[in-house]
Each structure stands twice: as structure tokens, then as C-alpha cells.
Amino acid sequence: MKPPAKRITSADVARAAGVSQTTVSFVLNDKPGQRIPADTRRRVLEAARQLNYRVRGSARTLAAGRSNVVLLALSGMPIGPSVSRFIEHFGSSLATRGLTLVTHLVAPTARTLEDVSAAVDASAVIGLDPFDEPAAEALRQAGVDLVLAVGADPSPPQMEVGRLQARHLLDHGHRRIGYALPELPAFRSWAEERLRGVLEVCAERGVDPAVAQTMGLGGAQAARDIAAWRSQSVTGICAFNDEIAIAVLAGLRAHGLTAPDDLAVVGVDDIPVARLAAPPLTTVSFDLAAAGARLAEAVAAGLEGNGVELSMLAPDPELLVRGSA
Structure with missing residues (x-):
């Protein structure tokens, strides 16, 4: 049996680039407030590329103070074409903000949502249906910074x-x-x-x-x-x-x-x-593209400590008249 490949570490990148591990961390985690010379930054990025190095989630979380994972909870909802399109637009919009979408199908026999959020180190948990207060509190105790239910607004569409x-x-x-x-x-x-x-x-x-x-x-x-x-x-x-x-x-x-x-x-x-x-x-x-973009913007704002206006998140319905009525 072929032995497992050695995992490339930041120390390997540091040696290849001729810099310290701290400098590698500053560059690859885009640490704000650090003045790294352009040539040094280039050497670090080139070494990371040649070694096929990826920053591990735990390291990025430590550097940023939180992870970039957003967990979308789907409470037993069948994933039809519309839900799929919404998830696609939401995930794409999150990606432009440096956030990664993970989806979880909530079911009575599945792991609890707080267990899943802890396992993936989610900074935000989003639900299309309301969370009751005990569930929201359990998520916060599990380390989630933002708990947001799109369906929690009293006047959904x-x-x-x-x-x-x-x-x-x-x-x-x-x-x-x-x-x-x-x-x-x-x-x-x-x-x-x-x-x-x-x-x-x-x-x-x-x-x-x-x-x-x-x-x-x-x-x-x-x-x-x-x-x-x-x-x-x-x-x-x-x-x-x-x-x-x-x-x-x-x-x-x-x-x-x-x-x-x-x-x-x-x-x-x-x-x-x-x-x-x-x-x-x-x-x-x-307009699911607009809805996904608005929700991603709200998640990013919420993670920065800004308020979220739930009434702005719901997609606006529009009647398309064709032949059946």
C-alpha cells in the first residue's frame, strides 16, 4: 500500500520562500494592518502555489477570529428547482465575500443542528424557516456568531x-x-x-x-x-x-x-x-438571484456586527401570464 502523502505545512512554504512562518500566515490569511513588501508577498504566494498549499480552516479561523463557513439549514424541505436555484445564487454571492456555504438537511434522525454547526465551525447559521428561541440559543452556545432565519419576518411573501x-x-x-x-x-x-x-x-x-x-x-x-x-x-x-x-x-x-x-x-x-x-x-x-445576493449581503453585514433587516430578504413575487390563465 502506498503511504499517505506528507501534508504540506506553512513551515514548508516559509522555507521555500525564505521567510518566517509568521510572514506566511500574514500573507496567506491577508492579515490587515501588516505591511508586507510586494516582493515578499509574491514569493510567499508563488511558493504556496508551487507546493499546492492550502490554508487549513482552523488556522484561518484563528487568524480571523471566526471561520468563513455559513451553514444553511433546510428543515425537511424537498429541494426542488427553485430551492436549488436559490442555494446556487446564495452560495455564489457568499463566495464573492470570502464566505463558504455548507448546506444541511435537518431531519428527526439527523445530528442536531448545533452539533453540525460545531463540527464545521460555522460562524453563521441560516434557516429558511424560523428558529425557536431555545434552538437559536443552543446555536449561539455552540459558538455561532450569527443565527438568522429568513422566514422569521412576520410578513413573508x-x-x-x-x-x-x-x-x-x-x-x-x-x-x-x-x-x-x-x-x-x-x-x-x-x-x-x-x-x-x-x-x-x-x-x-x-x-x-x-x-x-x-x-x-x-x-x-x-x-x-x-x-x-x-x-x-x-x-x-x-x-x-x-x-x-x-x-x-x-x-x-x-x-x-x-x-x-x-x-x-x-x-x-x-x-x-x-x-x-x-x-x-x-x-x-x-427573482432568486437578487434574493440570494441580498441574503449574502445581510449575512456578511451581520457577521460584522451590523443590523439585518429581515423584510428586505424575501424575494419579490411577480406574476408571469402565459396560456393557462
């Missing part, structure tokens, strides 16, 4: 998503609308908030409350759900997301019906296949 859907249908003459709830419990809190927005608009417009029912993704169930809505004179559906909206379209086809002539459908998320649906899906979209 979920209600506005439902409002946009309902207004569009009512503006187009529908007076009896339905709401397609998801089967997955992980989506339930968001779905209930979106439904509240739909019901609020129904009350404002003086029409009957939306008829809500759980919508499965199976073809036979979708057909039964369509029949149930039509028996209650529903002519427009607000779906929790695009996958469910596409299931509604499939249920319509099972009855020989079409959207929007027989039943108008509005989804949420603008997933890549939404525009390829038959007909193309009217949906609510989010």
Missing part, C-alpha cells in the same frame, strides 16, 4: 403569492376559485400562508371563499380532484406550485377538458418546464 394568484383569476371574471394544497407536510406552512392570501382577496372582492383540497401528483387522483372542483362550480385554480399546477392540467386532459377554457390554472415558481406545459403555465416567479 407567501401571502402575497396567494394574493397575486387570486387577483389574476378574479380580474379575469372567475367568481369561484379553488386552491390546490400539496400532499407533502414539509410544504404545509407555506401553503397555508398562500391560501390565507387567496382567502383574503376573495373576502375583499365579496366572492365565496376558495375551495381548498389536497392535490396529488397521480393521474387518477388528479382527475378525481378536477371532478370535485367542477361539481362546486370552480372555474379557476390557484396551485401551491408548478408541479401541482401541471397535475391539474393532466387532470383536465383526463376529462377531455382544457385550460383556460374549462378551468384556468395559476402555478408558483416558474420551474423550467412551466413554459413547456400544454398550455404554457401562468405562474408566480421570484
Whole structure:
């Protein structure tokens, strides 16, 4: 068996560059307040490159006073296209600020979030859902400098998503609308908030409350759900997301019906296949790139001890009108 390769250390870099280990630390950790001659800095960086040396996280933490790791906690949420795009934009924006994103799927049988944060030496822990105070305190006791829950703001955009859907249908003459709830419990809190927005608009417009029912993704169930809505004179559906909206379209086809002539459908998320649906899906979209950049900026500010305005972090919803409604 081949013996393990010797790990390159800062002492090796110092010898190659002809400087002290302290100088290597100052250069590679970009220590502020240190005047290192340009030629010395160049020699250190070139030696580190030739030796393929990487600063270890523990050393960087010691030099900076904290790590550059940001831990994103996903509380049992299925990672669909929108969540994936948001994580990608968030991680990229953090990287431009010298921060590294690590994601963790929270589950009842998984390690506790505070154990994970300690294991990766996270300076910040971010949640898309609120943390209760005992959980937040446990994270702080584990050494986390910033605990931030995007969903902790009392006015998240979920209600506005439902409002946009309902207004569009009512503006187009529908007076009896339905709401397609998801089967997955992980989506339930968001779905209930979106439904509240739909019901609020129904009350404002003086029409009957939306008829809500759980919508499965199976073809036979979708057909039964369509029949149930039509028996209650529903002519427009607000779906929790695009996958469910596409299931509604499939249920319509099972009855020989079409959207929007027989039943108008509005989804949420603008997933890549939404525009390829038959007909193309009217949906609510989010500027996930801007949302990821705003959250990264807030994390960087919070780690510097500045305040964070949670209401500025939520992505703004926008209705995209296509053929289904």
C-alpha cells in the first residue's frame, strides 16, 4: 500500500520562500494592518502555489477570529428547482465575500443542528424557516456568531403569492376559485400562508371563499380532484406550485377538458418546464438571484456586527401570464 502523502505545512512554504512562518500566515490569511513588501508577498504566494498549499480552516479561523463557513439549514424541505436555484445564487454571492456555504438537511434522525454547526465551525447559521428561541440559543452556545432565519419576518411573501394568484383569476371574471394544497407536510406552512392570501382577496372582492383540497401528483387522483372542483362550480385554480399546477392540467386532459377554457390554472415558481406545459403555465416567479445576493449581503453585514433587516430578504413575487390563465 502506498503511504499517505506528507501534508504540506506553512513551515514548508516559509522555507521555500525564505521567510518566517509568521510572514506566511500574514500573507496567506491577508492579515490587515501588516505591511508586507510586494516582493515578499509574491514569493510567499508563488511558493504556496508551487507546493499546492492550502490554508487549513482552523488556522484561518484563528487568524480571523471566526471561520468563513455559513451553514444553511433546510428543515425537511424537498429541494426542488427553485430551492436549488436559490442555494446556487446564495452560495455564489457568499463566495464573492470570502464566505463558504455548507448546506444541511435537518431531519428527526439527523445530528442536531448545533452539533453540525460545531463540527464545521460555522460562524453563521441560516434557516429558511424560523428558529425557536431555545434552538437559536443552543446555536449561539455552540459558538455561532450569527443565527438568522429568513422566514422569521412576520410578513413573508407567501401571502402575497396567494394574493397575486387570486387577483389574476378574479380580474379575469372567475367568481369561484379553488386552491390546490400539496400532499407533502414539509410544504404545509407555506401553503397555508398562500391560501390565507387567496382567502383574503376573495373576502375583499365579496366572492365565496376558495375551495381548498389536497392535490396529488397521480393521474387518477388528479382527475378525481378536477371532478370535485367542477361539481362546486370552480372555474379557476390557484396551485401551491408548478408541479401541482401541471397535475391539474393532466387532470383536465383526463376529462377531455382544457385550460383556460374549462378551468384556468395559476402555478408558483416558474420551474423550467412551466413554459413547456400544454398550455404554457401562468405562474408566480421570484427573482432568486437578487434574493440570494441580498441574503449574502445581510449575512456578511451581520457577521460584522451590523443590523439585518429581515423584510428586505424575501424575494419579490411577480406574476408571469402565459396560456393557462
